[in-house]
Each structure stands twice: as C-alpha cells, then as structure tokens.
Amino acid sequence: MLFAPQSVPALVGSQMHIPDGFLSVLVSLVFWLLSVIGVGVALWRAGQELDERKVPLMGVLGATIFAGQMLNFAVAGGTSGHLMGAAIAAILLGPWPAVLVMTSVVSIQALLFQDGGLLVLGANIFNMAIVGPFVAYGVYHTVLKLAREKPWGTFLGGFVAAWTSIVVAALVVALQLAFSGTSPANVSIPAMGLIHMLIGLGEGLITVGALAFLSATRRDLLGLAPGRTSRRKDRFVWLGGLLIAIALAVLSPLASGHPDGLEWVAEEKGFLDAAQDAPYEIIPDYVFPGLSNVQFATIVAGIVGTLIVFGVALGVAYLRRQRRTSTAYEA
Amino acid sequence: MHFHFLDTYRPGESVLHALDSRVKFILTVAFILAVALTPTGAWPVYVLLLALVVAAVVAAELGVTYALKRALVALPFALAALPSLFTLPGTGLFSLPIGPWTLTATQPGLQRLLSVMLKSWISMQAAVLLTATTQFPDLLVAMRSIRVPRLLVAIFGLMWRYLFVLVDEAIRLMRARDARSGSPTGRGGRTAWWRARVTGGMAGNLFLRGYERGERIYAAMAARGYDGEVRTFPLPPLDTVQVLVLIGGLFSLGVLTLLGIWVW
Numbered sequence: 001m002l003f004a005p006q007s008v009p010a011l012v013g014s015q016m017h018i019p020d021g022f023l024s025v026l027v028s029l030v031f032w033l034l035s036v037i038g039v040g041v042a043l044w045r046a047g048q049e050l051d052e053r054k055v056p057l058m059g060v061l062g063a064t065i066f067a068g069q070m071l072n073f074a075v076a077g078g079t080s081g082h083l084m085g086a087a088i089a090a091i092l093l094g095p096w097p098a099v100l101v102m103t104s105v106v107s108i109q110a111l112l113f114q115d116g117g118l119l120v121l122g123a124n125i126f127n128m129a130i131v132g133p134f135v136a137y138g139v140y141h142t143v144l145k146l147a148r149e150k151p152w153g154t155f156l157g158g159f160v161a162a163w164t165s166i167v168v169a170a171l172v173v174a175l176q177l178a179f180s181g182t183s184p185a186n187v188s189i190p191a192m193g194l195i196h197m198l199i200g201l202g203e204g205l206i207t208v209g210a211l212a213f214l215s216a217t218r219r220d221l222l223g224l225a226p227g228r229t230s231r232r233k234d235r236f237v238w239l240g241g242l243l244i245a246i247a248l249a250v251l252s253p254l255a256s257g258h259p260d261g262l263e264w265v266a267e268e269k270g271f272l273d274a275a276q277d278a279p280y281e282i283i284p285d286y287v288f289p290g291l292s293n294v295q296f297a298t299i300v301a302g303i304v305g306t307l308i309v310f311g312v313a314l315g316v317a318y319l320r321r322q323r324r325t326s327t328a329y330e331a
Numbered sequence: 332m333h334f335h336f337l338d339t340y341r342p343g344e345s346v347l348h349a350l351d352s353r354v355k356f357i358l359t360v361a362f363i364l365a366v367a368l369t370p371t372g373a374w375p376v377y378v379l380l381l382a383l384v385v386a387a388v389v390a391a392e393l394g395v396t397y398a399l400k401r402a403l404v405a406l407p408f409a410l411a412a413l414p415s416l417f418t419l420p421g422t423g424l425f426s427l428p429i430g431p432w433t434l435t436a437t438q439p440g441l442q443r444l445l446s447v448m449l450k451s452w453i454s455m456q457a458a459v460l461l462t463a464t465t466q467f468p469d470l471l472v473a474m475r476s477i478r479v480p481r482l483l484v485a486i487f488g489l490m491w492r493y494l495f496v497l498v499d500e501a502i503r504l505m506r507a508r509d510a511r512s513g514s515p516t517g518r519g520g521r522t523a524w525w526r527a528r529v530t531g532g533m534a535g536n537l538f539l540r541g542y543e544r545g546e547r548i549y550a551a552m553a554a555r556g557y558d559g560e561v562r563t564f565p566l567p568p569l570d571t572v573q574v575l576v577l578i579g580g581l582f583s584l585g586v587l588t589l590l591g592i593w594v595w
Contacts, residue, residue: 019405021451059489064541209531301375305382
C-alpha cells in the first residue's frame, strides 16, 4: 500500500514487526519493562558520552535506516532480500547509539505506518532495537578479534553479525509468540528460525556491500564506533550480545523439543484462559439475565453496535449540515 | 513520491481531528489494551469494540471503509497464529491429510485463531484512526505528556522531519539502479550475488548521504544557537470537555473489558 513497488519486502519484513493482538498482555508488559530499561540505559550512556551533535545526527540516521529498509534486490522466484539495519547501525555507530536509532525507527513505524502494534511496541523494540544491535555488535567484534583486525575480518564480521542479528531476533519473536500461546513453540521456533536464516542472508550480503562501499569511500566512518572494544565499558556490551546469541541458540532447540513445556506454562499459569474460566468455577450459577447464551449476546451486541455506528453517523451528518449552513450564511 | 503520499495524516475538521492529541493517544492505547484483555471467544465484546472503533472512524469523517481496509495490512502475520488451529486439544472440526500426517482442526483452535485475528484487526483500526486524525507534531506532544524522555522525543521529531527527504533519496537511488538494468523486478540483471552487492553499495551510499546530511543539519542548528538542549513549549492545559471525554472513554472501555472478563 505505502510502498507499492516494494510490496514483497513489506510482506516479508512484517514477519518481524509483531502486530497488536498476537502477544498476551503479560508478555507485552514484560517486554515493555525490558525495553524501557534498555532504552533508558542507552539514553543515559548517550547523555554521558555523546556530544550534542549526536542528537540531530541520530534523528537523521533513524530516517536513513527507515529509508534503507526500502532497498531490496530480487533473489529468486519473486522473493527479495532487504535490510533491517540493526547490524549496520551497531557496527558503524556502536551499540548504544544504535539502540536509540533503531528504537526511533521501530517506534515511528508503529506510530505512523502501523508496521507493528502499539501495545506490543515494547516487544518490537526489544527484538529489533535491543537484541538486534547487541547481537550484531557482539558477533562483529568477536570475528574482528579472531581475524586480528585484518580487513577481511570487517566483511566476514559484518556478514555474520547481520545474519545472526536477524536470526536471533526472529527466535525471540518465536519465543514471545509461544509464551503468549499464539503459536506452539515446536512450530513457531523452527519456522521463524528457518525463514530468517534465509532472510538473514540478504541482510548479511547488503551489510557487506555497504561496508565495502564505505571502506572504499569513507574509511574514517568505519572507525566511528567508539573504542572498537578497546574500551572497557563496551566489553560488557560485547559480552552481553554474545551471551544473548548463545543463550538463544541453546534455549530455542530445548524449547522446541518440549513444546508442551511452553504450552503447559501458558495454559496452567493461565495467561490466557484463567480470566475466562475462573468465574465459572467460583460462581457456577452466575448467569447474566437474558445474556446466558453467547450467540444471543453476540446478536444483541451486533444490534447495539450497529445502533452506535448509526447514531454517530447521524450526528456527523447533522453537524456537517449545520457547518454548511453556517458557512453559507457567511458567504 | 513526496510528502503527501507517505504521510498517513488525513486533514479534516471533524470532532476527532479537534480532540486533544493527548486524549486521543491515551484512549487509543487504552482501547488496544482493552482489546488485548478481552478473553478468547468473547464474541459479543469483540462486536461492541469493533462497533466503537467503526463509530469513531465515522465520526472522524474518514469514510467507513478507510480504517477497515488499511487495517488488513497485518493479516499476513496471521500465518504465525495458524498452527494453533491444529495443536490446541479439543473437539475436532475437520481434518487435512498432508502426506503421511493428518492435521485435525479443533474447536478451541479455531476460536483462538479467529480471536487473535479479530483482535489484531480491531486494534490496528484504532491505531490507523489515531495517525489519520493526529498530526505527528501533536503525537510528540502526547508522548511528552506521558513522560517519554525528552531526548527520545527530540530524536523522533528530527527523524520524522527528515524521513520524507531520505525516502526521496532512497527512491532516487532505486530509480538510478532501474535505469541501469538492475531492477529488483523483472529480469534484474546478473546473479543474485551481484544484485546483493549493488544493493549493499546503495545502502552504504544512503548511509553516507544521511550521515553527511546529519552533520550539515547540526552545523545549521549550531549556527542558529543550538546548544544541545532541546527546548519545547510547556504543554497547554486540557479543558473540561477534553477531560470529560478522556474519563468517559476510559470508563466505558473499563466496563467493556470487565464485561468480557467476567461474563465470558
């Protein structure tokens, strides 16, 4: 709809932006909390060590990543590769500024374009703006270290970092869906994982292409990220990113091996059904007068709903006529 | 592609356009929360919630189908909820033989799937309505009022201001590629590897352009007295009518939610 020529990447990309309704309230709130903490730390670090010029820069870079997500290339059979951008942002800017840039991208996509929901925005920020950059940063610097800072390490690191960030973020999405009881873990984890192992290749290739371009034209920008792990503070981020990646690599097969485990937690702990079932058990004879039958109640609700819409429509028509007559008087 | 094509705001003079952005923002979030809290299979409550949002769209004079249609964008994601149709235990409805396996759809599975899709569709309409009737600067005001950190709001604001410029920039890059036979649709030139490299070069180029633009903008801001502090007007107070709308809206949403939880 919005980017008509790029409808295919829009479809593929939307697998990562969870819409409202797919996560339970509890899961949404937990990830809101985690994201608020993550973004809060990022803001604190930004205030601590970024100079004032970084505020306009980060806004414009957010717009750049947003626009960059429109870039795509044909892979095969009508599918196409495109960019999420968390890896590029983390490699070029460092982890904390990348968190802020990606947070703006994800938030504005949700607020303005309904790409991802509002109640689940916390989860989307967590997946794409915190896990994505952290994992990318951790993996990139590990590969760079192993390559002893040789130039090929930059490209290999860029590719692996971008690929891993996509796959890990997808696994987190799958876990969130499983914990919400929306999709069973033994289906969602392998499905999301496999699809994004392919999508991640596109992300990796574009990231390498971008790094190659920048190293040919503006090599100084590749050294932008503060410290290149030499700073002690960033070691924490580096380790954190790696830990998230490893934990998920171990946790996901475990979770998908025990699908009942997650389902059981979701059902027994009653994220979904407790509120629904409990009143029946506590007050078994509790019946709304005349509304005992769900079908009947649905019909009543339908009639009431239609009346509401009809009433509002009448009101609007009335107001419009009044407005028109008053403007007619003025004329 | 220019500003109007991308901006989701629909200008108008309706009651909803005139409503304070803070009230709209809080009510939208409360509405989506109410939808999320409504349990699976509480169809009457879903119908009422849908009626509420459709009534609001009518009141916003956007045309009844505007939000209904735009909200369908999230439907592809419903694929993620599809497996629950077959995995939830319960009375079987129909079976699909796929190779050696047979998938049996169950009644609770169908209920769960339909509820998730309905919830997502209804919530989406509320969000569509919010952005269609509220200009982005007003949304920023709403964010400030719910205590989103000022630095973050400033970054959002700047991002929105340059979004359209950089999207134009990206479209120019893609047009240039199309003109040189590297189009992602159709024949698309050479190997997928080559196309990926070209797209990567474009991404790097775009990043460079964005980065340099950001520096120019900073220089321009510094020349006009920017000192790293983002100054904003104090929030105007809400008048009585707006407060009443807010309280009334929150109250009725609360009643609907409790109805959904207790009765179904």
